[in-house]
Amino acid sequence: MTKMMLRAAVVSLTALSSGLLFAPTPAVAQVGQASLRGTITAPADNPVVEVTAIEISTGLRRTVPADASGAYNFASLRAGTYRLEIKQRNGTRNSDALTLRVGQVAGLDLDLSAPAAPAAPAGTAEVPATGTAESGDEIVVTGNRIRSLSGGQVGSVISSRLIEQLPQNNRNFLAFADLAPGVRFIEDASGASRIQGGAQDSRTVNVFIDGVSQKDYVLKNGITGQDSSPGNPFPQLGIGEYQVLSSNYKAEFDQVSSVAITAVTKSGTNEFHGEGFYDFTNQNLRDRRPSEIFPTVIPKVDTSNKQFGGALGGPIIKDKAHFFFTYEGKRIASPYDVRPENGYPIASIPAQYQDNFGTFALQFKQDLYFGKIDIEPTDNDLIELSGKYRNESGIQNATGINAASTSTLNKVVDKRGLLRWQHTGNQWINDARLSYEDALFAPTPATDGITQFFQATQRIGNGIQRTDLLRAGGGGNFQTKGQKGWTIQDDFTFTGLQGHTIKVGAKAKFVKLNTLEQNLTNPEYTYDVNAIPGVAFNDTLPYKLQFGATGAAGQANVRSNNFQIGFYAQDDWDITSHLTLNLGLRWDYERTPSYLNYVTSAENIAAVSPANYPNLINADYNINDYISNGNDRKAFKGAWQPRLGFTYRFDDAGRFSMFGGYGRSYDRNQFDFLQQEASQGAYQVRTFNFIGNDSLNPCVPSQTCIAWNPVYLTAAGRQQLASAALGGGREFRFLNNDLKVPYSDQFSLGVRGRFSPVELEVGYTHIASRDGFAFLLGNRRPDGSFFFNDPADPGDVPQSPFSFSPNGYGSIILGTNGLKTNSDAVYFKLTKTYSAASPWSIDATYTYTQADETGKFGDTYLLDYAQLSDYPMLRSSGVPRHRFVIAGSVDTPIGVTFSTKFQIESPSYLKAFVDRSDPFTRELVGRQADSLGDLWGRRQLDFAFTKYVPLGFITDQTKIRMRLDILNVMNDRNYTDYNNSPLDPNYGQRSTYSTGGNAPRTIKLSAGFSF
Template identity: 40%
Template sequence: MKKSHSKRYNLNMLSCALAACLLMAAPTAFAQSTSATLRGQVAAGSTITVTNVETGLRRTAQGGATGSYTIPGLPPGTYRVEGGSGGTRDITLAVGQVATVNLGQAAPAIPADGVTTLDRVVASAEFVPETKTSEVATYVTAKQIEMLPQNSRNFLAFADTVPGMLFTDNGSESRIRSGAQGANNINVFIDGVGQKNYVTPGGITGQDDSPGNPFPQSAIGEFKVITSNYKAEYDQISSAAITAVTRSGSNDFKGAVFWDRYTEAWRKPTPDEEVAGSKTEEKYEQFGAWVGGAIIKDRLHYFLSYEGKDIIRPVSIEPPAQVNLANLPESIRSEFGATSRPFKSDLYFGKLSFQASDDHLIEFSARRREELNLSGIGGTGARSYATDIPNKETRLDLRSVYSAQDWMNDAHITYESAGYNPSPVENGTSARYVVINPTNPGSASNPNLLTVLNTGSGPSFQDKSQKGWAIQDDFTWFGIDGHTIKAGFKYKKIDLKAFQQFPPFPRYWYDINESMTLPFRVEYTSPRSGRDPFVSTGNTQVGIYIQDDWEVTDKLMVNMGIRWDVEDNPSYTDRVLDPTIAAALRNWTNIQNTDYDIEDYIGNGSNRSNDKNNFAPRLGFSYDLTGDQRHVIFGGAGRAYDRTIFDYMAREFYGGAFTTYTINFRTPLHPCTGTACIAFNPALATPEGLAAYAAANPVAGGEIQLLNNDFKTPYSDQYSLGMRNRVELWGQDWNTSVTLQHIRSRDNFYMHLGSRRPDGSFHQYEAQGQTWGGSPFIAVPGYGNLILGDNGFAFNQNSLLLSIDKPYTDSSPWGVGIAYTYTDGEENRPNASEGETYLFDYASVRDQFYTSTGVPKHRLVLTGIYSPGWDLTFSSKLVLQAPTPIFAVNNTLSPANGTCTPITGAANCGALNSFYDPVMPVYDIGYKQFDLAAEKRFQLPGDFAFKLRADVLNVFNWRNWNQFDTGWGPAGGPVNPNVGVVNGNNIDGPTRTFKLSVRLEW
């Protein structure tokens, strides 16, 4: 049934009207998502004043009729609180924190000597932990960022210490994920502004195919990680929210210069290097500087930061395990072995903060990221096969901040530009050298080929980007006693672009056992007439929300909110399928009587609409059992909508836009047949000859990729129940938290085969009960295969999150953190959480769920910081996690026609759950790493200090293997006795590495 959209509303007009209404309703203050709020009880009518001891920022409030007060919009930092009958109190507030301080009580005693000096205030200020939030949230402090062992200077790596989070860095890219969902589903908010990647995977911009950092670590003050049940102000997210605040300048002129480094001489050899007998050149340097101060004391401050990386990372070029290296020609053997690939990055950040009055703050920040990154080297890719992946990003943020007695408002105008543009380092042809698999040769007409080496031009050319501006506003009202009501909107106008061509240059195939000069095949692409591979669209996003934090009693807090989002994507809604293709589909008898209606996928320009049903209610509570914030039960339930990556939506355009020509050349070992089988012609080794062949052999049609006309936005439903405690142990306050969490993610994007057999069936032996495999790659007459895009991938997650924390303070200079996560995760397509978006073994996604890949069932992270005096500080981090399930099809107990049934030990056609390492037989631990760091501070004349630091990563040189035999065996058995056994030299994480850092600060 066709839909009618004759009255489609104008999204631009609606969003502009909403923006105008809200802007007229409120002037401009810090968003609650990044700033702190101070609240509590004082004598009725008393005046409370808080002053930031570093910047001079000053806020006042008055106790209401019941004695309650609220001071919002406080940037994280150290404050002096004065007023009420509690005298003076110095406190430290964290990012996004709601701290409760009752000033009717006597404040802790402050030493009389030097009490007014800023140094004493900063040193003696107490941290007031937040316990009454319903969010499943954990803070990462500036001290942890500064002191814990690390290698990458990526501030997201410290989220790894939070229960439920997992940070990975495999040398090619670094990503952060939460639970059973993948990295695509997170969002990072910096100063209240989301950093979402709209075009490519990775969650935030710059996380796709890059080991670089999204932000200079020296510019991050601290951040909070919310793994579920965030409030309504958070958008474009369905797993974890990371909200960070950037540093600002202060009245004091401060700065630092740093440099850290290690080389191959400072680490143990990798397994590949042990085999080779020598180490490969490696260099890892990180360097930078930051400076901040006052242009006008208490009024205008600046902060500047730069960080760079210069990395030469070792990789290994090696043939498949089935190939005997001694049987290969010397010209091929010489390409194998340990090598390296370079990476360089530059990160710039600048910020101006103008305190126009006690109530009005204006900020402007700018960030620039530039990277040079070579990928494709390693495995079977020679150095010449490299692809250059430049990563460039620019973001600007202008904020105007206004705070009053009963309300506050935060307004942003932002601009962003980010591009993803891989291209071959070498232009020209490429060569793929293969052999017939000696252990499974296949047939003479269809040999099973193993790729041994790729040389020449790289396989990828892409041009994908997002660029545009946004305005967002958050207005908070405190005028009703016991209520904090917050409402806001966001309007964003972004230009999205996508293009790709695989391969961009001809690829010639050579059988090493036949000829190194005479190819038996060539593959190349040519633009197909009538199919435009370039797609760009003006994307418009609108979001509105309202929420209320209701203090029902002095013990019970209830959080209620709802948000609504809509995204206008004209490339989808206005899509008109080529009438010729539409006619071919409607006339194809194979799909006339099958399990779907092709009309649901044929766009005519008026039968598609944006998903306007994205209403996300969120409800939470906290109950303070004893009224002193020491024992608090909390919980919540809510829905969160994410978005579908534009690169997936763009497949309608560039899927099938290029003709891929495959010409087989008749040779003794490859006696091909058919129209694309000819004798080798030297002219076909030239661009002119290939173009002439394409002109003489035009290929109409091509693959057809279509999206459902009723496409929905992916979302997750989140439920949590937990308890926080502050307990005294050994004379110190410890914070504990235990949370049960359930998350159900639905409507995630996937693509499946629309092609069917002549009788409309999918499986060849469907009548005999076949349910898996035997996919019908049958071309639409005049075209290629039909592939359909739908909603359907789903994830379920049950988690136990446990944390125990004793904070580091100047008065108690040691800190301990314990974070344990138990995750029972499942997905209805193995590898979906790892980024897989295609499902070809079934007609469509099924209700059967499999163990989630990439998520260990058990994970324990222990951290510690200790300062014994003498300006020495020691820190450590231990990570232990269970084996991570990986995708491995198991059909050994299935008949040859591929029926999929559960078996003991693993889900049939599902994930491989357990591994055995014959070198280091540890059955319970899949990943283990212990790091140490030590720092010595030397005071220099004046205000200068010199710091010398040493980090030792993977102290015990544990090997974390990541290459396993995943072949269970043929259909019907027998089972491969080596399934799950290590069968390669690849490892995750570093070998034991010594890293030296020096730092000059003032």
């Protein structure tokens, strides 16, 4: 697309949106909205003229005409409880209350001509096939249970009751997303969480709140603010409910290739309501962690989790304007463990380093605010203004080899605002939205000073393994990254063509991406503790030194004024009363100027030229494919994404149906990868190796492979190194000039059935993701090869050519596309919704998944083979074969609500590289970890008991809430660390006592007040 075409597209979109914002034009269907359509049968002499949906809590009214057959279509309603006002030629009738869920596509037929049917027994959820009417003009009994017309989408809806009642630890509303097939919610030891779908990692996820994408374009977690943070993306009190889609979403969804989550926020109502809460637990309310028991019993580490907040909402003008505000805070001290990898005995490490091992506590603070005002100036208009502010700080570290001294001071600030106008016409709806975002992620080292990184190297049989032992000293994480900008989007829905709901939409985004990365401001010295014969633990002669330093070229703070634009069209076509097709197509485009306009420096070109680096003459790639003159890169224009789905209902009532679909969905290349090309010249990580100090991969003498001198422990010595080497020992980042955009192809097929009072679903999904981003090692040996087998050395094993870098420089790192994953899953889902007549609920999902991948799950730096095509497609190390999740609640006769959640999954899969001398091979091998008796890798059962006590003042709904959560009732120890050295006799066995984000049995006490 040319710049002229882009300008024309922006002008057109701006003109369209301006007209929609300031003129009486069409109204919206958006991500997260519900739709309701059907036919109302009436006597020929008293036909239905129009139908009005009235939201009971706010008085919001939406009116649509009925055609000659009585068909009506509400294409975009916010989730809530409604009644229908049915206007006939002679008189008006009203339905009972009906509830629409977030993202629900529902069908409801009524028959006003049929005689009244006998009432169903109390607590019976199944109902007649058609509605009935009383003889008067006042009440229509909603007899037909709402039909699902959701097409090939696979997922689940998490209701407000589930969010409120189910046991949980951190009040992250996304914690129940794993009730959807193929979705996992994962917490690490620091409390940082992520969503994962299929065989793809978290960067492929997108969350939409009130129809607005929360996508993180810079960092890896998929949602702004969630990278390496135990914080929550949104106050849980502000979420009404949300929908989780794990496969085959409609064309409205963009920038996602695995899990799409769409949430709707709460609004004020015609009555004032408020609530407050306080949650608390500490070390006295939990069992001992395994690391506090084994190998010896030690005192519990002081830990605490305090969460508190409140919400208030109500009318500004009854039926016309409402407000809602909420705040939630967190104050957490959480434990983490420092241990060597692979069960390496701490006793073998010198005493002066042993104090770095043990259990320590992290500190975290978060404040979350959300406010919303909605105005309904007419029966055809809805205006919403909302904003979110998130602020968090703390000391962060991760379970593993990193000592407490290497911790990071974390800082996250996330601000968002939304102005939305929805206008409804007779046969159309238009939704216009203007949103703003400003997200900042700024970690800094908690401690300054030299960093020491110790590794053990051992030859076992005909192979070699290296084990990480400890990183201690100064921290290395210094970054300032984020995104800021505006989005304008518009969705138009037309319902004037019988049997069709046609949606078209456009979105333009102007967002400035920003990165400043100056890691390793504290120099890091890496030691092979076995490098010196006769020395039990070498901590005096490092084999590698890495440190950051400013350079003369490039830009330290990389900024890119990105432009994104997307268009879609979607038709939900009721071909017959039994068959619905969902036909969609979208196209997305993005310009990233920092990548497209980048000019490779003359110094970089000279460094990898044949004159300076002849190793590339016979290499298996062309370095010119990675060198840019500023004009030879083009933005990807091929992101065409068909989205096709169907539902076939076997019976008139829609109780049994078959569904399926196919869809392609494009994601984005993470800016944190793309910026490295531009920033590496301004702030460079210098790498120097020292002769004879690495027993695994000895370096070849050069300007960056020299003899060790203790002066290099000083700042002056490091400057001497950088000045003496031609390129200062800095690494290169080269990006392919023809980068693709990651995408996934998704297929689904299944059946759904309603059996009073439960709903069942059985389905199959296939998801193939392609063109994932990865970094490769561009170094080659003098003959152009990656590996070299020396016949004169019978113990020679494959080694990546790290030491064969351009003279005076560090390694060549190449950025390209080509990562692949495949996921085939069969799932079974059972659902029973809570109701006042039947006060219990159940949501259960079993998923069996076979997944494979290139490399190891989540790896971006694939430096073990020359090309991505050299990596075998092996079983995924990030996806359990079996996973079962069940959640439920019940109101007991003694006035206590009991709720529970249970999850269990098969053991994790380990993968590692093995270098062998005979035969001369590098193999990627894998095996299942030895988990809990080989039966499961993770199991957790949680309970919650809630008691509401009415107080009888302020309002008749005033009450206090007392709650007891028992988390991990069976005190399962879900270990996370396993020996991943295939040559070790203990391969696959537990190597530490760390349990990641799985806490021991814990009691959480809660109290609340509401009115």
